[in-house]
Amino acid sequence: MAEIENRDLYRLPWSLPDNGISWLEPTSACNLACDGCYRENVKESHKTMDQVKTELDLFQRLRKSDCISIAGGDPLMYPEIIPLVREIKRRGLKPIINTNGGKLTRELLHELKTAGVFGFTFHVDSRQGRAGEWRGKNEVELNALRLQYAEMLASEGGIACSFNSTVYEDTLQYVPEMAAWAGRHIDIVHTMVFIAFRHVVPQMPFDWYAGGKQVDWSDIAYHSDRERKVDILSTDVLRKIREESPDFTPSGFLNGTEKADSYKWLLAVRFGNGKNVFGYAGPKFLEAMMAGYHFAKDRYLSYASPGLMRLGKTALLLSPLDRGTRKTATRYLAAALRNPLLFFRRLNIQTVMFIQPIDFLEDGTQVMCDSCPDITVHEGKLVWSCRLEERKAYGTWLRTVPVKN
Numbered sequence: 001m002a003e004i005e006n007r008d009l010y011r012l013p014w015s016l017p018d019n020g021i022s023w024l025e026p027t028s029a030c031n032l033a034c035d036g037c038y039r040e041n042v043k044e045s046h047k048t049m050d051q052v053k054t055e056l057d058l059f060q061r062l063r064k065s066d067c068i069s070i071a072g073g074d075p076l077m078y079p080e081i082i083p084l085v086r087e088i089k090r091r092g093l094k095p096i097i098n099t100n101g102g103k104l105t106r107e108l109l110h111e112l113k114t115a116g117v118f119g120f121t122f123h124v125d126s127r128q129g130r131a132g133e134w135r136g137k138n139e140v141e142l143n144a145l146r147l148q149y150a151e152m153l154a155s156e157g158g159i160a161c162s163f164n165s166t167v168y169e170d171t172l173q174y175v176p177e178m179a180a181w182a183g184r185h186i187d188i189v190h191t192m193v194f195i196a197f198r199h200v201v202p203q204m205p206f207d208w209y210a211g212g213k214q215v216d217w218s219d220i221a222y223h224s225d226r227e228r229k230v231d232i233l234s235t236d237v238l239r240k241i242r243e244e245s246p247d248f249t250p251s252g253f254l255n256g257t258e259k260a261d262s263y264k265w266l267l268a269v270r271f272g273n274g275k276n277v278f279g280y281a282g283p284k285f286l287e288a289m290m291a292g293y294h295f296a297k298d299r300y301l302s303y304a305s306p307g308l309m310r311l312g313k314t315a316l317l318l319s320p321l322d323r324g325t326r327k328t329a330t331r332y333l334a335a336a337l338r339n340p341l342l343f344f345r346r347l348n349i350q351t352v353m354f355i356q357p358i359d360f361l362e363d364g365t366q367v368m369c370d371s372c373p374d375i376t377v378h379e380g381k382l383v384w385s386c387r388l389e390e391r392k393a394y395g396t397w398l399r400t401v402p403v404k405n
Ligand code: SF4
Pocket: 264, 356, 357, 358, 368, 369, 372, 373, 374, 375, 384, 385, 386, 387
């Protein structure tokens, strides 16, 4: 039997015009060169504030959105990051900074907080070519760096803290311990994201075309010259986590454009206090959160505030609506009856997510995330950020056609 069934999960309600997230890239410049990056690192690529404002205008004209993920490149390389955060906040959107963290200082963090930053997503993994004491560290050893960032945010206060990490064939083994680490720091780590590695690689049995013109695969920005595994699925990551945490239970997903049962985004919501994870919310919990937030704010929730993520006990009141929450509440109450001190400890909420980017079907069809949250703007159009280099280099999406034998 399959690990999960899509019909048992809540399909996240996001769509092209009404989504939780939009993705803004003020620069393509970066101070690291991560293995799995899908953006070409271009030094002199900072957009002007006017260009960025025009992109924000386009998002706001075409799409309801809860947050703007400020990405790149590394957005902390962008000289006008403070006015940009202020501008996004002024527009009533949540500014989220997606960074490797290398340029973050306490002073800059404070300035960003004052400007209105809502949250950070730190990309930390072992294939980023970090210098100094982090060079050569594996994913588990890098938990110490993750903790530094989480503690820095916590000491500033009121800022959502997320991490993402690219998962490669040989780093999949570390996922359970990374998830467990996040669970131990559930009070200051609000979201943990695992993204399966994707690249164009020599073993792909396809010819590549821009319109009618064939393109050499080795000219594509995101390619590797050697054979590598590029088909890790969200369910592979789930299976790995369940080796250590058999109870781990996702409740929501985004399907693929061509496959209803592919889990492009797979989301679990768990309740814990740092010592124990008491359980996982079910699909009705997510549905209530999304529908309630949309009813109140006219847009779907993406990042929740640290204050909201601390309200685990209040959230258990949704037990009558949701089986997963009910099971969690039962376990929590049983534990608290054995140890009443638990009632005085905070119960936190944390999301753990797996992202499975582009997949290829045998006939060359490319399966994208249905209702891509990370959609960005290029030449006045909304485009998938993970494939932006194709638009930049060829002016169109590349098609894949099975190689004729
Ligand atoms: S389509 Fe690409 S950019 Fe969009 S959500 Fe999926 S992986 Fe991210």
